[in-house]
Amino acid sequence: MPMSQEFMQALFPKLAAINKKFAPPYHIYYEPGIRDTLRTLKNAFSFRQMDFKEFYAVKALPKPAIMDIIKSEDCGFDCSSIPELRLARYAGARPEDIMFTSNDTSEEELIEALRSCGGCILNLDGIEYIKKVQALGPFPNLISFRLHPGVSSADGSKDMRSMADPDSKYGVPIELIVEAYRQAYQAGATRFGLHTMVCSNNLDYTNLVATYKLLLDIAKRLLDELGIELEFVNVGGGLGIPYRPGDTPFDLEAFATECKESAVQFFELNGFVPSLFMESGRFVTGPHGVLVNRVINRYRKYIEFAGLQVAMPALMRVGMYSKAYHHCTVLEQDGFLIGEGSRPIIEVSGAGPICEGCDLVLKKGMLPDPREGDLFITHDTGAHGSAMGFNYNGRCRPQELLLDGLGNVRRICRAETYDDLNARHLGLEGDEHIIHLG
Template structure:
């Protein structure tokens, strides 16, 4: 959504000084906003005996931002060995980490088991026989297939590559139990950037019903259900945000009913990434060129290697021009980068204040899947990341990539296989 007024108030008056000090482009993240969202999330589920957010590292894998999540009591949801390494470098261990991978390799399993392990969330029933040693606590990712509808980003569950099917799920727990598992969790993730909270309530109900079914067949109790991520943010102006309070109230009622029927209450886990970080980051870039042909193009010094959502999804990211509100005139432009790709565009036919070279553009909602999805096509190098602290500081939390980083993988010991 258009960035909050408090975030603007904290950032915009200081942007000229920040730009002068660090140069452009850069992503900048708002500590105060992240902490406020975390507080609201915990408050919404405070009446469930055990609630925990496992921050989805893939959304924004910056250790300084991850440290904020850890300070709020959150765990980490990791989907790769590198993300496991990031979490463990911050001191996270064991059940503070959930490892949700897919097409998991032997090397991945070895990494998951290292350093006090983690909660292993298996994506496929065939992986049971590939786990070197079945942990005491095991979780499976459930895919309900045609029993549920996904949304535009993830698509139909029956077409998704993720999860154990409905017909396999009881057998998966039976096999894990036979191999020594004694503690159990259940996970699913069916939607991405979902703004209708009732969808997440329905997902919670679905998992609690499945817990009842598995218990009836196998006699096992579940320590937790994990409703995954997918909590949405309104990128477009005028769209209502997710009603986290109503979501919390209705899911809590489901848990109260479950406890009344079963005599115990599993923990509720979720793995929000976009919801936690997305609205609290912006990409700051400078206008460097103006081109008038069949359209007017505003060229900036960032490109889609710093934020590829508009090119990948046609996603809308709101843009402010520092110090200009359109009162002196507007025009319809495309805001573009310098990649040799025609979809290297941050905005297409967008009405914006009249922009001249040197103007500072603030491309909003880049805090999730912005820097994290960056790449090096054309040899483009990803920009720096900054953290706007609650203490009135702005500090560098990742430097910009440099040519020596790009060329580093060309430095290696000669290896030749003679056939």
């Protein structure tokens, strides 16, 4: 089910009061839900033989207030860019709390990752980066590589082709993975980890078990061929959430149980087992955010539309991915539920004002016939929502709010303004902004 009953019960009765102070549109995130999910995740994986740590994927919701919550739950951060690294450090993350998994990485990024604030766990996307890191100074003690699984499989029971596109740009091809560690060892590394991320929004936990088994398989090869005992394996993110009411939720318990079985087997055979790291974004914050919009126009073309204040600057997924769906709820303008049978249920799309046909939060969903002034709630916007928003037509991203467990609502990010967008056009008078070629 999309938005939880608890979140709904905490939010809907307060909407009228919230809207008086913070007029829609806005994203609102639910702190107790985020904390609860993090605790459930950690509990599922806590067992004697193996350490577990979640490195929240900052790209999913890069907000200092959210990162404070995540940090206070003893989690680390997965960062993929300099801004994400800076946010993690600003949140107080220590070097061992940050995994830096970039791709097509620049020298500037490597320098910031390695040299600022004590560094971080550097996760290299290719064997060719070893020389580039060496050129920057002493090679890091601890190094990790992102694996491109190609078309191989851990135990033959799962075809990794269904999980990792062989044409994808990410990671060290599996044929080169042992060589990558050999070269990193020669460069001076003494501690090692291994990472991969091969599926996204996966509701079938067995794909993630196969990923884990594949990583243990590589761990065994590294032990046998190079004598390397990996300190951790990181299965990436990719745990799915049920965006549609009928979707079966990801079976976290079964996932954890099967990982534990494999970990115990590995431990019994080899006398150690690498820690398990995960870097979920969607699973942790996705269901704990919603986008609150007002219906500002109600129109019919060849199909029915609810014209909303904002769509793609707040949520790209529906316009961008043909299969993406976000459940939506229409409420009376003061936030009351629409009485059953009081309005016809119609097929309607929720559109924003951008000059792109895909500026939608809902494509032909079934809803009580919306009216101008109604509230239009889009569920599951807590991950890969505001962070992906864009500014075509000079449209601005909405404000973001946080609802805590005591019923307080705090603005954690103000709305973007025309001045924010225009700032880059200003102050360009100096000589450094011109070259005379004629």
